[in-house]
Amino acid sequence: MEKIYSTAKICAFDNNSTCDLALEPELTQTLANSRNPEELKHVWVEWRNAVGPHCRLLFEEYVDLSNEAARLNNFTNTAESWLDGYEDPQFRQQIESLWEQLKPLYLQIHAYVRFQLRKKYGDVVSEKGPIPAHLLGNMWAQRWRNVAQFNLPYPDKEEVDLTAELRAQNYTVDKIFRTAEDFFKSINLTEMPQTFWERSILEKPKDREMVCHASAWDFYDRKDFRIKQCTAITMEHFTTAHHEMGHVEYFIQYKNQPVKFRRGANSGFHEAVGDLISLSVESRKHLRKIGLLKSESDDPENVLNNLFQIGLDKIVFLPFGYLMDLWRWDVFEGKITPDEYNCKWWELREKYQGVEPPVNRTDQDFDPAAKYHIIASVPYIRYFVSFVIQFQFHRAVCEKAGQYDANDPSKPLHECDIYQNTEAGNALKKMLQLGSSRPWPDAIEVLTGQRTMDASALLEYFKPLHKWLEQENKKNKVFIGWEKSTKGCVN
Numbered sequence: 352m353e354k355i356y357s358t359a360k361i362c363a364f365d366n367n368s369t370c371d372l373a374l375e376p377e378l379t380q381t382l383a384n385s386r387n388p389e390e391l392k393h394v395w396v397e398w399r400n401a402v403g404p405h406c407r408l409l410f411e412e413y414v415d416l417s418n419e420a421a422r423l424n425n426f427t428n429t430a431e432s433w434l435d436g437y438e439d440p441q442f443r444q445q446i447e448s449l450w451e452q453l454k455p456l457y458l459q460i461h462a463y464v465r466f467q468l469r470k471k472y473g474d475v476v477s478e479k480g481p482i483p484a485h486l487l488g489n490m491w492a493q494r495w496r497n498v499a500q501f502n503l504p505y506p507d508k509e510e511v512d513l514t515a516e517l518r519a520q521n522y523t524v525d526k527i528f529r530t531a532e533d534f535f536k537s538i539n540l541t542e543m544p545q546t547f548w549e550r551s552i553l554e555k556p557k558d559r560e561m562v563c564h565a566s567a568w569d570f571y572d573r574k575d576f577r578i579k580q581c582t583a584i585t586m587e588h589f590t591t592a593h594h595e596m597g598h599v600e601y602f603i604q605y606k607n608q609p610v611k612f613r614r615g616a617n618s619g620f621h622e623a624v625g626d627l628i629s630l631s632v633e634s635r636k637h638l639r640k641i642g643l644l645k646s647e648s649d650d651p652e653n654v655l656n657n658l659f660q661i662g663l664d665k666i667v668f669l670p671f672g673y674l675m676d677l678w679r680w681d682v683f684e685g686k687i688t689p690d691e692y693n694c695k696w697w698e699l700r701e702k703y704q705g706v707e708p709p710v711n712r713t714d715q716d717f718d719p720a721a722k723y724h725i726i727a728s729v730p731y732i733r734y735f736v737s738f739v740i741q742f743q744f745h746r747a748v749c750e751k752a753g754q755y756d757a758n759d760p761s762k763p764l765h766e767c768d769i770y771q772n773t774e775a776g777n778a779l780k781k782m783l784q785l786g787s788s789r790p791w792p793d794a795i796e797v798l799t800g801q802r803t804m805d806a807s808a809l810l811e812y813f814k815p816l817h818k819w820l821e822q823e824n825k826k827n828k829v830f831i832g833w834e835k836s837t838k839g840c841v842n
């Protein structure tokens with residue numbers, strides 16, 4: 352399935368003699384930059400046609416083999432085996448409870464974006480239905496930052512367009528990764544070893560096919576750590592570089608643990624390290640400090656526009672981060688059978704994300720395979736966990752850096768930047784060095800004083816945006832939530 356996914360190509364929308372377009376960089380760029388609904392629909396549908404049907408039977412076989420392996424390891428099925436690492440029989444209930452706390456914020460940003468998209472695209476976006484998934488700037492509608500420029504709360508004020516700035520300053524791939532490394536070093540974490548620069552693959556090779564989905568690798572010899580990424584000069588790849596280097600920092604910090612403990616406290620921790628650093632990097636004050644934001648004025652509208660752009664990544668992602676394994680847990684447990692794989696997928700996409708396909712789907716399609724983690728058997732609830740706990744980590748390190756104080760409105764969480772603060776870095780390092788040698792509640796307690804996942808830090812970070820969205824949606828009399836889709840999936 353990985354070979355099918357990493358070699359799939361489609362033909363261009365307006366020229367079907369060009370048929371060598373790959374997911375990265377071509378289709379990703381089209382979904383990010385095209386404002387032509389027909390072109391977006393073409394790319395969205397053709398990518399799914401190129402991968403889904405070819406993976407369908409292979410996936411069924413994978414489910415059976417994976418469950419057989421789980422049983423041989425004394426688990427009931429793969430779902431139980433995947434959840435084992437969270438060491439808590441109540442884990443799924445905790446996730447559901449976190450989603451219930453976060454859903455109101457998601458409903459507000461969803462309703463606002465649908466209203467804005469309807470202004471731009473007209474009736475292709477219904478007033479009260481789910482949002483067509485191809486118009487949201489991302490192949491899976493899991494992050495909507497690429498459509499920020501016609502959704503900004505204050506359209507006459509600034510949009511932080513890092514892609515343009517990185518290109519204007521002739522950033523190279525190397526400079527993107529050196530910038531990420533500089534941040535980690537500035538808080539007293541560790542620089543990348545020389546072999547990292549010699550052995551990583553940071554650009555898409557021209558001479559062979561490669562799985563382009565970014566990944567970080569620990570070779571468990573305490574010296575050899577690498578990243579594989581088909582880096583383009585875009586904002587998304589700038590944050591991905593930080594995300595992947597966060598994995599490598601974790602590898603380095605726990606390298607002296609016994610091999611058994613050279614893992615994240617749980618998988619969500621590993622996904623949270625790099626994103627935590629990006630929360631500082633994406634603040635206006637940090638972007639200005641490293642020369643990626645020219646503007647001097649941090650007036651409230653500019654700050655809210657930036658917070659909204661970050662929300663198009665972080666808030667928007669939450670339902671997708673949840674539904675991916677809601678679907679797979681049911682598949683592994685046999686509650687979703689092969690004949691209903693696709694229609695159950697679209698039921699969950701509508702129920703949690705409030706998105707719909709641009710064209711009707713059937714159970715002959717197999718749209719889950721359009722997402723790397725499904726065909727590569729990479730569990731996904733780890734990202735939902737990460738998007739919650741990274742804000743708990745951020746709140747803790749920002750307090751340590753004196754950059755956040757719950758009682759001081761002049762130090763809001765969303766303007767914090769821990770750059771060059773070694774006290775914050777040392778506190779983070781203490782948690783990272785534990786690896787998986789202690790149960791994850793002990794690890795999170797070392798940094799935050801809390802022993803549970805807690806949505807309050809994310810809600811605190813986005814509080815100004817939440818208030819603004821509620822006022823704006825009320826002013827525009829926007830329908831909150833979504834009615835049943837007229838599109839979807841027919842068995």
Ligand SMILES: C[C@H](NC(=O)O)C(=O)O
Nearest residue numbers: 493564565566594724734
């Ligand atoms: C959020 C997740 N990140 C990752 O794979 O590194 C993704 O890209 O879907």
Ligand SMILES: [Zn+2]
Nearest residue numbers: 594598621622
């Ligand atoms: Zn990751």
